[in-house]
Amino acid sequence: MKIEIDHKDFELMITHEQVKKRLRLIGIQLNVVYENRVPIFIGVLNGCFMFLADLMKQIHIASEVCFVKLASYEGENRRDEIIQLIGLNHDLKGREVIIVEDIVDTGNTLRRMLDLVKALEPASVAICTLLLKPDALAYQFEELAYVGFEIENQFVVGYGLDYNGLGRNLKDIYRAV
Numbered sequence: 001m002k003i004e005i006d007h008k009d010f011e012l013m014i015t016h017e018q019v020k021k022r023l024r025l026i027g028i029q030l031n032v033v034y035e036n037r038v039p040i041f042i043g044v045l046n047g048c049f050m051f052l053a054d055l056m057k058q059i060h061i062a063s064e065v066c067f068v069k070l071a072s073y074e075g076e077n078r079r080d081e082i083i084q085l086i087g088l089n090h091d092l093k094g095r096e097v098i099i100v101e102d103i104v105d106t107g108n109t110l111r112r113m114l115d116l117v118k119a120l121e122p123a124s125v126a127i128c129t130l131l132l133k134p135d136a137l138a139y140q141f142e143e144l145a146y147v148g149f150e151i152e153n154q155f156v157v158g159y160g161l162d163y164n165g166l167g168r169n170l171k172d173i174y175r176a177v
Helices: 016-033 049-056 108-118
Strands: 002-005 008-014 040-045 064-074 077-086 096-104 124-132 144-150 173-176
Touching: 016 049, 016 124, 016 144, 040 049, 040 108, 049 096, 064 108, 096 108, 108 124
Parallel strands: 040 064, 040 096, 096 124, 124 144
Antiparallel strands: 002 008, 008 173, 064 077
16 A cells, blocks of 8 residues: 655555554563563653554553653754753653664664663663664664564654654554655
């Protein structure tokens, strides 16, 4: 199936059913690893909102959720600088932290996020991302523990990911053609 968003063509890549199955598995892993602990999930807005909302439905342990907003894109173009629009407002000292991202491509945004979190002295930091572009990574992340799908270095939209602000509401994930 093909769709058009803001004069750009996209084709179906990952269905919502595939996403839901993968989320159940990640949820099971997180419930086991963090049993008897109270992790704090930090969602990186805007893209993570659907992923984090659905992921939290699979989490059956005590936990907290908060959000940060970092900007690294304008349309399909990456910015040179990562801008922090909404910051952390929780004390993370000694806490188990799980950073939740929609997508990790170059890792520039994630690197900035890790610096912000680690400066607050958490007990541990793990990264959970729906999508990972291994061929685009400019950094290696030992904290990258939970990955929904590894994808090629293509521009994607849907399930929280946008193109010029559009397409976040799509339940499936599409790639640019």
